[in-house]
Structure formats: C-alpha cells, structure tokens
Amino acid sequence: MSEIKTQNVHIDSHEEHHDDHAHHETFISKYIFTTDHKMIGKQFLMTGIFWALIGGALSLIFRIQLGFPEADISWMRPMLGEWITPEGRLDPEFYLALVTMHGTIMVFFVLTAGLSGTFSNFLIPLQIGARDMASGFMNMLSYWFFFASSVVMFSSLFIETGPAAGGWVVYPPLSALEQAIPGSGLGMTMWLVAMALFIVSTLLGGINYITTVINLRTEGMSFSRLPLTIWAFFITAVIGLLSFPVLFAAALLLIFDRSFGTAFYLSDIYIGGEALPQQGGSPVLYQHLFWFLGHPEVYIVIMPAFGITSEVISTNARKPIFGYRAMVGSLLGIAFLSFIVWAHHMFVSGMDPFLGSVFMLLTLVIAVPSAVKVFNYLTTLWKGNIVFTPGMLFSIGLVSLFISGGLTGIFLGNSAIDIQLHDTYFVVAHFHLVMGSAAFFGMMAGVYHWFPKMFGRMINAKLGYVHFWLTFAGVYLVFFPMHYIGIAGFPRRYYTWSSFETFSNIFQDLNAFVTIAAIITFAAQFIFLFNFFYSIYRGRRAPQNPWHSNTLEWTTPIEPGHGNWPGAIPTVYRWPYDYSKPGAADDYIPQTVPYSETPESNTDFENELAALEKESGVEEVDETKE
Amino acid sequence: MDNTLLILGAFGAILILVILITVFRVITLVDVAKGSDKKRASGSNFNNALLMPIFGLLFLGGIFYYSWASFEDYKLPVASDHGVKTDELFWITMLVTGGVFVITHILLFWYSWRYRFSEKKKALFYPDNTKLELAWTIVPAIALTVLILSGLFVWNDITADAPEDAINIEVMGYQFAWGVRYPGNDGELGDYNYQLIDNTNSFGVNFNDKAALDDFMPLKLVIPKDTPINLNIRARDVLHSVFLPHFRVKMDAVPGMPTNFHFVATKTTDEVRSETKNPDFKYEMACTEICGRGHFSMRLEVEVLTKEEYKKWASEQKTWVNMNQDYFTEGNGKRFELPKLAEEGQENEEKLSVNAAL
Numbered sequence: 001m002s003e004i005k006t007q008n009v010h011i012d013s014h015e016e017h018h019d020d021h022a023h024h025e026t027f028i029s030k031y032i033f034t035t036d037h038k039m040i041g042k043q044f045l046m047t048g049i050f051w052a053l054i055g056g057a058l059s060l061i062f063r064i065q066l067g068f069p070e071a072d073i074s075w076m077r078p079m080l081g082e083w084i085t086p087e088g089r090l091d092p093e094f095y096l097a098l099v100t101m102h103g104t105i106m107v108f109f110v111l112t113a114g115l116s117g118t119f120s121n122f123l124i125p126l127q128i129g130a131r132d133m134a135s136g137f138m139n140m141l142s143y144w145f146f147f148a149s150s151v152v153m154f155s156s157l158f159i160e161t162g163p164a165a166g167g168w169v170v171y172p173p174l175s176a177l178e179q180a181i182p183g184s185g186l187g188m189t190m191w192l193v194a195m196a197l198f199i200v201s202t203l204l205g206g207i208n209y210i211t212t213v214i215n216l217r218t219e220g221m222s223f224s225r226l227p228l229t230i231w232a233f234f235i236t237a238v239i240g241l242l243s244f245p246v247l248f249a250a251a252l253l254l255i256f257d258r259s260f261g262t263a264f265y266l267s268d269i270y271i272g273g274e275a276l277p278q279q280g281g282s283p284v285l286y287q288h289l290f291w292f293l294g295h296p297e298v299y300i301v302i303m304p305a306f307g308i309t310s311e312v313i314s315t316n317a318r319k320p321i322f323g324y325r326a327m328v329g330s331l332l333g334i335a336f337l338s339f340i341v342w343a344h345h346m347f348v349s350g351m352d353p354f355l356g357s358v359f360m361l362l363t364l365v366i367a368v369p370s371a372v373k374v375f376n377y378l379t380t381l382w383k384g385n386i387v388f389t390p391g392m393l394f395s396i397g398l399v400s401l402f403i404s405g406g407l408t409g410i411f412l413g414n415s416a417i418d419i420q421l422h423d424t425y426f427v428v429a430h431f432h433l434v435m436g437s438a439a440f441f442g443m444m445a446g447v448y449h450w451f452p453k454m455f456g457r458m459i460n461a462k463l464g465y466v467h468f469w470l471t472f473a474g475v476y477l478v479f480f481p482m483h484y485i486g487i488a489g490f491p492r493r494y495y496t497w498s499s500f501e502t503f504s505n506i507f508q509d510l511n512a513f514v515t516i517a518a519i520i521t522f523a524a525q526f527i528f529l530f531n532f533f534y535s536i537y538r539g540r541r542a543p544q545n546p547w548h549s550n551t552l553e554w555t556t557p558i559e560p561g562h563g564n565w566p567g568a569i570p571t572v573y574r575w576p577y578d579y580s581k582p583g584a585a586d587d588y589i590p591q592t593v594p595y596s597e598t599p600e601s602n603t604d605f606e607n608e609l610a611a612l613e614k615e616s617g618v619e620e621v622d623e624t625k626e
Numbered sequence: 627m628d629n630t631l632l633i634l635g636a637f638g639a640i641l642i643l644v645i646l647i648t649v650f651r652v653i654t655l656v657d658v659a660k661g662s663d664k665k666r667a668s669g670s671n672f673n674n675a676l677l678m679p680i681f682g683l684l685f686l687g688g689i690f691y692y693s694w695a696s697f698e699d700y701k702l703p704v705a706s707d708h709g710v711k712t713d714e715l716f717w718i719t720m721l722v723t724g725g726v727f728v729i730t731h732i733l734l735f736w737y738s739w740r741y742r743f744s745e746k747k748k749a750l751f752y753p754d755n756t757k758l759e760l761a762w763t764i765v766p767a768i769a770l771t772v773l774i775l776s777g778l779f780v781w782n783d784i785t786a787d788a789p790e791d792a793i794n795i796e797v798m799g800y801q802f803a804w805g806v807r808y809p810g811n812d813g814e815l816g817d818y819n820y821q822l823i824d825n826t827n828s829f830g831v832n833f834n835d836k837a838a839l840d841d842f843m844p845l846k847l848v849i850p851k852d853t854p855i856n857l858n859i860r861a862r863d864v865l866h867s868v869f870l871p872h873f874r875v876k877m878d879a880v881p882g883m884p885t886n887f888h889f890v891a892t893k894t895t896d897e898v899r900s901e902t903k904n905p906d907f908k909y910e911m912a913c914t915e916i917c918g919r920g921h922f923s924m925r926l927e928v929e930v931l932t933k934e935e936y937k938k939w940a941s942e943q944k945t946w947v948n949m950n951q952d953y954f955t956e957g958n959g960k961r962f963e964l965p966k967l968a969e970e971g972q973e974n975e976e977k978l979s980v981n982a983a984l
Contacts, residue, residue, distance in 0.1 A: 093919045167916045173881060174864040174917060180801065181918040267882025268820040270830070271801070271863040275821045283865055283880055317741070318749040326759050348867065348876045350859075350885035353785030357778055364770045371766040372759065374730060379758070381737040383750035387667050388674035388742070396678070396738060403730050407723040410770070414777040416712050416784065417719065420874045423867065423914040462653060465674060469681075476685065484692070488700040489871035491914040494922040502871055502910050506699045530647075540658075548666075580749035587748060 025562075033144075035136030036562045040143050041122030042454060045447070047150060048114020049529070052440075054154070055105035056522050062098045065090045067515025069496045083162070092495040096165040097183050099493055101157065103168025104191070108198055109153070111301040111439045113146050116240075119304055119446050120209045120233040122454065126553035127227050129218025129570060131563045134211040138204050145201035149194045156190035164191035167493060169294065172265040172286050176257045179272040188258070192251050199244045199251075206244075209237035218552070220572035225591065227551050227576045228314075228321060231328050232307025235335045236300050242339070243296040250289035257281070284349055291342035298435045299338040302402075303331060305442020306373065309395040311576075312449050313377060315549045316392035317384030318587050320577035323376045330369035330376075337366040347415040348422050356415045363413035370406055374399065385580065385587070389547065390464025391449030397472045398441040404476075405434025408483065423493075426486025429479050437475040444471075447532070452546045456559035457539030463531040467524060474521025481510050550576045550590045573613065574606075667743040675742035682735030686728060702871055703902060705893040705909070705930070708784045709874030715777055722769060788888035792854035795847070797911075798829060799859075799866030799879040802920025804911060805829060806847050810840030810945060815858065820881075823862065824958045826950060830862075833947065833954075833962040842943040846927040847911060849891055850936035856888040867915035870928065872898075878915055894930045 034040060061080075064073060072088035083094040121139065125132050133139045156163040165183025166175040170191065178185040213226075213234045226234075256262040263278035265286045270276070314321040321327060343351065343359040377399045386392065408430040411417050421427060444467075451459040485507050490497060497503035545554040552572065556564050570592045578589040583601035595602055595610035602610060657668075704713050741749075788794075796807040796815050807829055809815045816831050816838020823830035831838045849855050859868050861879035868887065869876045877887040899907045909928035913921055931939060953959035 092922070096916065096919070096921070171865055171916075177864065180864050269863055269881050270820050270823040273825075275823060279882070282883060284883060318743075320751065320753040322752060323754045323759050325754065326763075349878045350880050350883055353781070356785065357781060360777060360781065361774055364774045365767075367770055368763060368767050372763055375762045376759075378730065378733050378737065379752070381734070381741060383752065384737070384741045385743050385747055385749040386675070386738060386741050388671050388738075393674060396734065400731065400734055403727060403734075407727050410723055410773065411716065411719050414715065414719065414773060416777045416780040417716050419784070419876050420709075420712060420716075420871070422876055423869075460650070460654065462657075462670065463650065465670060469677065472681070480689065481692075484696065484700040487702070489702050489869075491869060491912055493916045496922055499923045499925050500910050500912060501906070501908055502702075502912075577753065580751050582751050 033140060035132070035140045037121045037125050037133045037136070037139060038454070038560065038564075040139050041118050041120075043143050044113055044117030044121060044146070045454075047147065048110050048118060048443075049532075051105050051109040051114060051150070053525075053529075055102050055110055056525065058098045058102045058105070060519060060522055061090070062095055062102070063515040063518045065095055065495065067512040069498065090495075093165060093182060094162055095495045096167070096181070096493065097162045097187070100165050100167055100170075100183070101153075101163050104153070104164070106436060107168060107297065107301065108195070109150060111436070111443070112202065112240075112297070113198070115439060115443045115446075116233065116236055116300065116304050117143070117146065117205060118443075119229070119308060119450075120205065120237065122450065123229055123553065124209055124212050124233055125216070126453070126556065126560070126564060127230050127551050128213060128216060128221050129552050129565075129572065130212060130216035131565075131569070133208045134216060135208055139208050142201050142204035142208065145197050145204065149197035149201060152190050152197065153194035156187050156194070159186055159190070161185045161187055163187040169287075169290055170254070171290075172254060172257060172283055173269055173271075176254060176266060177269070177271060184258075192255055192258075195251055196248065199248045202240050202244050206237040206240045209233055210241065213237075218569045218572055221552075221591075225572055225575045227307075228310035228324070228327055228331075229304075229307040231331055232303045232310070235331050236303045236307075239296045239303075239335050239338060240300050243293040243300075246289055247293035250286060250293070253289075254286065284346070284351055287346050287349055288343065288351075291345045292339075294345065295342040296338045298431070299334055301435055301439045302442070303334070305398060305439045305445075306331065308442045308446040308449070309377070309398050311551070312389075312391045312395040312445050313380050313399075314577050314579060315449075315547050316387045316389055316395075317381050318387070318579045319380055319384045320579055321376070322379040323372075324575070324577065326372055327376055330372045333369040334366060337362060337369070341366055341413075344413055344415070344418075347418045360413060360415045364410065367406070367410055367413070370402075374403055374406070387547075388465075389448065390459070390461055390468055391445045391447075391547075393465065393468040393472075394441045394445035394448060397468065398438050398445065400472075401433050401438040401441060401475065404480070405430055405432070405438060409434060420489070421486060423491055424486040425482040425490045425492055428492050429482035429486055432479045432482070433475070437479065440475075441471075444468075444528070449547065450553075451532075451535065451539075452542035452558075453553050453556075453560075455536045455539070456542055457535055458542050458546065459535040459539055460531050463527055467528045467531065470524035470527070471521060474517055474524060477517035478514055478521055481514050485510065545590075548586075548588050550578060550588050552591055555590065555592055573609075666745065671743050675739045678735045678738035682731055686731060703893075703898055704872065704874060705891055705898060706873040706875065707890040707892060708780070709872075709889075710892075711780045711783075712874050715773075715780060718776070719773060722773065784889075788856035788886065789854045792856040792888055793849070794856050794858055795849070796829070796858045796860070797847070797868055797879070798862055799868070799913060799917070799924070800828070800862040801864065801918050802913075802924050804847075804866075804868075804913075804924060804926040805843060806926070807831075807841050807843050808940070808943070809837070810842055812837055812840055816841050820862065826953045826957055827959065828862075831946070833959065839947050840945050842945050844943055846929060848929045848931060848936065848939055850933045851891050851894050851930050853933060853936075854888055854890050856886055859885045859887065864917050865915045866913045866917050866924065869912045869914040870909070871912065872909050876914060891930045894932055894935075 031039065064071065073090060074084060074088040077084045083091045085091055161182040163183060164170060164187045165181050174180050175184050175188055213230060253264040257265050263281035265283050266276065266278035266281040268279060310321050310327060341359060341363045343355055344363040347356045408426065412421055412427060412430055448459060448464055488506065490503050542558055544558055552570060555570050557566060572591045573594040574589065574591055576591050580587045581589060581601040584598060589598060594613050595606045596613045704710055794809055794815055798805040805828060807815060814837040817835040818830045819832055820830050822832055831841065857868060859877050859879045861881045863881065866879040867876060868879060873889055873891060875887050875889050877885050879885065895907065895909060899905055909930060911926040911928050913924035954962060
C-alpha cells in the first residue's frame with residue numbers, strides 16, 4: 001500500500017544524512033548511546049521488564065508473610081540475610097521496605113517509564129510520520145537519566161539499613177527522621193536521589209513527546225487524524241510536565257528537612273527521648289504537594305494504556321473506534337480533572353472538611369469521562385468482527401479491569417464512605433485493579449501488538465493466549481478477594497493482623513489463597529518472558545502489516561532503520577479508523593490511501609475532499625475536517 | 627538432606643522446562659505444517675471467544691457466591707450513629723455500581739463471543755452516534771450527582787463542630803501505642819507542650835495549668851453509650867491514624883496539628899457480646915497510617931459502658947498527679963509549681979466525681 005503515496009515526493013533534508021549514518025554505526029551508537037527513538041523505546045521496555053520482575057518478586061515475599069505468617073522462611077536467608085530473623089520470620093521493618101519498594105518500582109519504574117517510555121518513544125514518530133523525535137539527544141539523555149535513577153534505586157535494596165520503608169508516598173515525619181525507622185536513613189536519601197533523576201528523565205522525555213507531536217506530524221496528519229495512541233501519549237506528557245515538577249519541589253523540601261534542619265514538614269516532635277527543635281512545619285503540606293503529582297500520576301499510568309487499547313480494539317474488532325471525538329474529549333477531561341482531585345487521598349488527613357466536600361464533588365465528576373470511555377469500548381466491540389490476537393485479549397482484559405477497579409473508586413471518592421475504607425485493603429484492591437493491573441494489561445497489549453514492528457518477527461500467539469488467560473484469571477483471584485478483606489476493615493501495610501481480635505480468626509484462609517494466586521500469576525509471566533526473548537531471535541518473520549492495520553507505522557519496512565522510511569515520509573489523507581468501510585473491498589483502508597483512490601467507499605463529503613486532493617495534485621489536504 | 631532436595635528440585639525444574647520447550651516447538655511446527663499460522667483467525671479464535679463468556683460466568687458467579695456465603699465474615703458490626711448512615715451509603719453505592727458492573731461485564735463477554743471473527747461477514751461501520759454518547763454522559767452524571775449529594779449531607783453532619791455537651795477525650799499516638807487522657811472533674815483537658823514531654827510525663831502535660839490537675843490517663847479508652855464523644859487527636863512523633871472499625875471512625879494523628887472526630891456509640895460492649903454471641907468480643911482501636919516497625923501492633927482496647935457504669939468507672943480513676951507524686955518531688959516535675967500543686971491535687975482527688983454534664 002505504501003508505495004502508492006510516495007508519488008508526492010517531499011524530500012526530507014535529513015534523509016541522506018540518516019542513510020549514510022547507518023554505515024558507520026557501532027555497537028555503542030546502535031544499542032547503548034543511541035539516539036534512535038525505536039532503540040530507546042526498546043531500552044525503556046527492557047529496563048521496565050527488569051523492574052517488573054523485581055517489583056513482582058518483592059511482592060511475593062510480603063505476600064508469603066501475609067498468607068502464611070507462621071511459615072518458616074529461613075530458606076530465603078541466602079538471599080535476604082539478616083532480614084530473616086533467627087526464628088525464620090520476615091523482619092517487620094523489611095516488610096515495610098518491601099511494600100514501599102514494590103509500590104515505588106511498580107508505579108514509577110514499570111508503569112511510568114516502562115509504559116510511557118516504551119510506547120511514546122517507539123510509536124510517536126512512527127505513527128505521526130516523523131524520522132525521529134524532535135531531539136534525539138534529549139531522548140537519549142532521558143533514557144540514561146532513567147538508567148542512573150534505576151541504578152541508585154536498585155542499589156538501595158542492598159544497603160545495611162535497608163531501602164526506604166515509609167510507604168511509596170514517603171510521608172514525613174516518618175520519612176524525614178532516621179530515628180523513626182532505619183529505612184529513613186541512607187535508603188531514603190537514595191530514594192530521593194533516584195526520584196530526582198527519574199523526574200529529570202520524565203521531563204526530558206515529556207518535552208520531547210510534546211514537541212514531536214506538535215511539530216513533526218507528516219503532511220496531512222492533522223490533530224483530528226491522530227491515532228488515539230498519540231493523543232493519549234501527548235496528553236500524558238503534558239500532565240507529566242505539569243505535575244512532576246511539584247513532586248520535585250516536595251522532594252527537595254523533604255531533603256532540606258532531612259539534612260539542613262529546616263521545618264517545612266516538621267513540628268512539635270518528640271522522638272528518641274528528645275524534643276526536636278523544628279516547629280511550624282506541616283506534614284499535611286507534604287501530602288498536598290505529593291498528591292498534586294500523585295493523583296495525576298495514576299492517569300499518567302493509565303492513559304497510555306487507554307490509548308493502546310483504543311488502537312488495538314479498533315484494529316482487531318475491525319471497526320472504527322466508536323466516538324473518536326468523545327474518546328479524545330474524555331482524555332482531555334480526565335487530564336484536566338486529574339489536577340483538581342488530589343485531596344481525595346486526604347479526606348481523613350485532618351484537612352478542613354469543607355475541602356473534603358469540594359474534592360469529593362470533583363472526584364466523582366471524573367467518573368463521567370471514565371464511563372464514556374468504557375461505553376465507547378463496548379460499542380466498538382458491538383457488531384465487530386473480532387480477531388483475538390493476544391494484544392486484543394489483553395485490551396479486553398483492560399476494559400474489564402478498568403470497570404471493576406473504576407467502580408470501587410466511586411465508593412472511595414465519597415468522603416463519607418471513605419472514612420471507613422481509607423487505608424484498608426479495599427483501597428489496595430481498588431488501585432491494583434484500576435491502575436496497576438489495567439495499565440499492566442495495556443502495556444502487555446502494546447507489547448504483543450507492536451512486537452512485529454519492534455523486532456521484525458512474530459511473537460507466538462498460542463503462548464500469548466495461555467499467558468493472557470492465566471494472568472487475567474490470576475489478577476482477579478489476587479485482587480478481588482481484597483475487597484472483602486477491606487470491607488471487614490483490615491488496614492493495609494500491616495505485617496500481621498494477629499494483634500487484633502477484630503482481624504484475627506477471619507480471612508487467614510483467604511489471604512493464603514491470595515498468596516497462592518499471586519505466586520501462580522507471577523509464574524505465568526515467565527511464559528511471556530520465554531515467548532518474548534525466544535521470539536526476538538527465533539520468531540516467525542513478520543509480514544509488513546500483520547494485523548491489517550491503518551496506521552503509519554505499518555507502512556515502514558519490516559525492520560525500519562534509523563529514519564524510519566527509506567524514501568520520503570508518506571502523506572496522510574484520512575483518519576486512522578477506516579475499518580470495514582461500506583463499499584471498500586478490504587476491511588481496512590490505511591491512512592496513506594487518498595480519497596481519490598477510494599470512490600467506492602467515500603461519503604459525499606469525502607468525495608469533495610477527493611476533488612480537493614486532485615486540485616492540489618494529491619498534496620494539500622484541508623486540515624479543518626475529519 | 628536439604629541439598630538433595632535442592633538438587634532434585636533443580637533437576638525437576640529443568641526437566642519441566644525442557645518438556646515445555648519441546649511441546650512448544652512441536653506445536654509451532656504443526657501450526658506451520660497446517661498453515662494455520664497464515665490464516666487471519668485460526669481455531670484459536672473460536673476457543674478464545676468461547677472462553678470469554680465462560681470466564682464471565684465463573685467470574686460473576688464466583689463473586690455472587692462468595693459475597694453471599696461469607697457475608698458474616700466481612701460484615702463488621704456497626705456501633706455508632708453516623709456509622710449506620712455511612713454503611714447505608716456504602717450499600718446504596720454497592721447497588722448502583724454493582725448493577726453497572728454486572729451489565730457492562732455481561733456485554734463485554736457476550737459481545738466478545740457473539741462478534742468473533744468470520745471471513746464471511748464484515749463489521750458494522752459505526753463511527754459515532756451523538757445522541758447515544760450524550761445519553762451515557764448524562765445518565766452517569768445524574769446518578770453520580772445523587773450519590774455525591776447524599777454523601778455530602780452525611781459528610782457535613784459527621785464533620786460539623788462537636789456538640790457542646792460532648793466529652794473531650796484526648797488520644798495521642800506514638801511509636802507504637804496509643805495514650806488516652808480524660809479531662810477529669812472539670813471537663814477540661816489541661817494544656818500540653820511537646821517540649822515538656824519526658825519519660826514519666828509522656829503527654830507533655832503542663833501542670834501549671836489548673837485544668838490539668840484532675841486529668842487522668844487510663845490504659846484503655848472507655849466511653850459511655852449514647853453520649854457524644856469528641857476525640858482530640860494528636861501525635862507525638864510521626865503520623866498515626868486513629869481507626870475505630872466498629873464505630874466507622876478514622877482520623878489521622880498529626881504532629882503539630884491537633885485533629886478531632888466526634889461520634890456517638892450506640893452499643894455497649896456487653897450488648898455486642900450478646901448480639902454476636904461472642905462472649906470475648908472487644909472493641910479495638912488500630913493505627914491506619916504507616917508509622918514504623920510496630921505499625922501493626924498499635925492496639926488499644928476500647929470499652930463502651932452504659933452512662934451509669936461510665937460514671938462509676940470515671941469516679942474510680944485516680945488523677946495522674948495523684949499517681950505520680952514522686953515526679954513532682956524528685957523528678958522533672960520539680961519545674962512545676964510544686965507545693966501549690968500537691969495541695970490542689972489532693973483537693974481534687976477528694977472532690978473527684980464525674981462531670982455534672984453527664
């Protein structure tokens with residue numbers, strides 16, 4: 001298909017430069033300090049997979065503690081050393097460190113860097129028709145700051161006082177005072193350094209994504225013709241750019257409080273037998289600053305997954321995504337609202353209850369655009385012609401998880417109900433489904449769907465099916481029971497509940513069940529890992545457009561080089577969702593096919609566009625319309 | 627012995643891996659031989675489509691069964707005025723969201739099966755429908771407005787100022803326990819300052835304040851039934867959070883920023899004991915804000931008595947001043963105006979009876 005549109009030759013000045021660049025590419029410039037967005041995307045993906053394994057493994061350790069508190073786990077001593085007590089139990093402080101690092105790793109290193117980093121980098125230039133990112137160098141820096149951040153965070157797992165242990169939100173004073181918990185010593189310092197580097201990486205990446213989407217779209221690729229993936233990545237980057245600096249500020253003030261004796265967050269503290277001199281600070285201030293990022297962050301995590309899902313569902317249902325405008329509108333709505341709902345994490349933090357009312361109102365409003373998304377996905381499936389690729393299965397899984405986890409948000413967003421549910425397992429169930437699992441499923445959908453583009457080979461579908469069904473059943477078996485445990489009032493971040501009669505004698509069996517389900521689900525991920533790495537080297541060669549998709553990335557060579565298209569960049573003539581168009585011979589019409597070539601399927605308006613195309617020698621297309 | 631097991635285990639794992647890889651190779655080759663890898667949608671498409679409604683059935687069935695069967699386990703007895711209201715909101719929300727949950731999931735799994743791929747048919751080109759989209763924007767918006775409003779009324783009631791006649795009880799969180807302080811006779815809690823805290827005077831009470839002289843600090847939280855209680859909450863070191871699960875009470879304890887939560891207990895401990903047929907039942911207070919190593923063990927026993935029993939109990943409590951006279955003669959307490967204190971403490975002790983407001 002792609003050959004048709006190269007007729008309008010638009011020579012890119014970079015092109016030759018790129019071509020001869022390829023001749024003296026060394027191993028280092030190709031795989032390590034690369035400026036090619038595709039390779040950088042893969043670097044983010046590999047690092048993300050590494051972190052996902054670490055984050056998942058940490059959760060298994062504390063799940064074993066929760067499921068089988070009486071078990072002798074001395075066998076972990078070769079790995080965990082002194083963190084296993086002489087009685088063969090997990091150290092309670094290390095339990096908190098595990099919970100903290102699991103959260104930090106999953107939210108930031110896997111679902112932010114591993115998801116946005118991978119797919120924004122890989123897909124933005126390919127889907128908008130650009131040679132590369134606006135700044136390849138900044139893009140490279142973005143990865144290497146992330147790498148440096150990863151090294152610091154990973155090292156903190158091995159220090160004597162243990163990694164940060166104040167929960168992934170690291171609320172002061174706990175995180176500010178070494179006397180309060182050993183993890184708040186060197187481990188916390190490393191956490192803050194790693195996060196600072198991470199924020200730099202995110203900002204470098206985000207600026208690049210935004211600039212690239214605005215400036216480097218190919219001929220004819222108006223905003224109204226952008227695939228929803230790109231819309232999602234674009235809006236995600238804007239949210240990140242606006243919110244991460246606030247986290248940076250919060251972290252900086254925390255560093256001051258920890259090391260330079262300031263009192264931004266500290267006041268009236270008596271600890272370790274002495275009254276500290278700091279007065280006038282407020283721990284609640286930190287919470288406001290943290291959640292000003294923290295809440296947008298959950299949308300930073302889920303929105304790219306939405307984008308991927310929209311694209312995959314539309315392609316494999318062989319139907320246009322239902323309500324393209326509403327899908328973009330709901331992304332914009334969610335993005336805007338995500339900035340003004342942060343204090344719903346703080347209903348019982350002691351802040352003014354009136355604020356609680358306001359934030360409850362705004363929070364529940366956010367359910368409306370979310371509901372629109374779900375209904376639009378369902379309608380896209382309705383009367384479709386569904387091909388169940390592994391990517392499609394994971395996308396459908398995402399919709400289910402998003403419904404299940406999203407609905408419990410309506411409980412938690414209601415401040416009156418939240419009084420009881422706050423910081424119980426109900427919250428754990430909620431965000432693991434709606435943010436954790438749903439975003440993870442989006443990431444998996446993306447990996448399966450774009451694997452052929454990334455590596456030029458097909459990933460094995462059957463293993464993909466097995467992986468999907470085990471994971472889908474698995475995450476529900478792990479996280480759904482937590483709702484009941486939460487309704488019964490079990491607080492989160494508890495090493496054991498046996499100190500309380502209220503929480504003893506019930507649900508120990510359910511907790512054990514959850515742990516077993518978690519182990520099986522984790523084990524199932526090795527099916528994916530095997531399939532992934534095996535297929536990179538030994539998978540069947542991919543055809544150019546394996547899913548019969550409309551978007552631009554499938555017009556590149558099977559293994560695109562630096563610069564993506566060997567000849568001119570293709571021109572775009574239509575939106576990306578012309579699937580199963582009445583009258584058309586095939587059930588898809590790529591974006592590069594002009595209306596003048598498809599008279600049989602054009603609407604009246606599109607025929608007018610076709611006439612315009614002819615006038616301008618199939619070159620200029622009116623951007624105002626789709 | 628251990629090593630043998632380890633070696634056997636490793637061998638087993640490798641063996642399983644080898645078998646799996648072989649099976650995988652065979653399946654791949656069979657696919658290539660049958661040419662099914664070239665088809666748009668092979669037999670797997672049917673199987674995956676079929677698994678969708680089966681999964682949906684097991685999923686929804688499982689949830690309904692378990693929610694029904696273990697209701698007694700997760701339903702926590704409620705013992706406060708406002709708790710009844712928030713529980714009601716909880717179940718109303720459950721009804722609304724549960725309906726949406728079931729319907730959307732039925733559609734999701736049914737469509738997946740019903741509209742599976744077939745070479746013979748073509749999907750419906752259906753890019754938008756403004757009316758439909760408006761409908762499912764407006765209907766959820768209305769439903770949410772109702773939920774928001776009902777929540778708002780309850781929330782405003784709960785967080786309104788404590789009634790004048792409420793008993794003020796101080797709850798202080800520290801690593802890793804709770805302390806409680808009662809106002810004593812005068813119904814007023816004495817001043818405190820964190821810089822006055824020492825090993826004995828763990829609340830940092832300022833005993834130069836007369837109101838402090840009759841304060842007492844028992845080892846559990848005891849409250850009367852049907853009486854407004856206002857918890858004055860603070861923390862000494864890091865964040866903690868007061869959680870009284872049966873009373874649906876939760877409020878963070880923040881160093882440097884006192885918070886409060888008021889509520890009315892509706893059932894005495896004895897009443898719940900007979901109601902649940904559990905003679906050992908005890909109300910408890912837990913911590914729900916991560917606070918360090920002992921976070922999971924910050925338990926405080928809570929007891930609800932009838933008004934009469936409470937009066938009697940309170941009148942039996944000795945003031946802190948009375949119980950810690952050494953502190954004022956020998957310890958750090960010397961810094962307070964001692965002779966006068968001893969006198970008044972004595973006096974108070976004699977007069978001690980419960981607040982007339984009761």
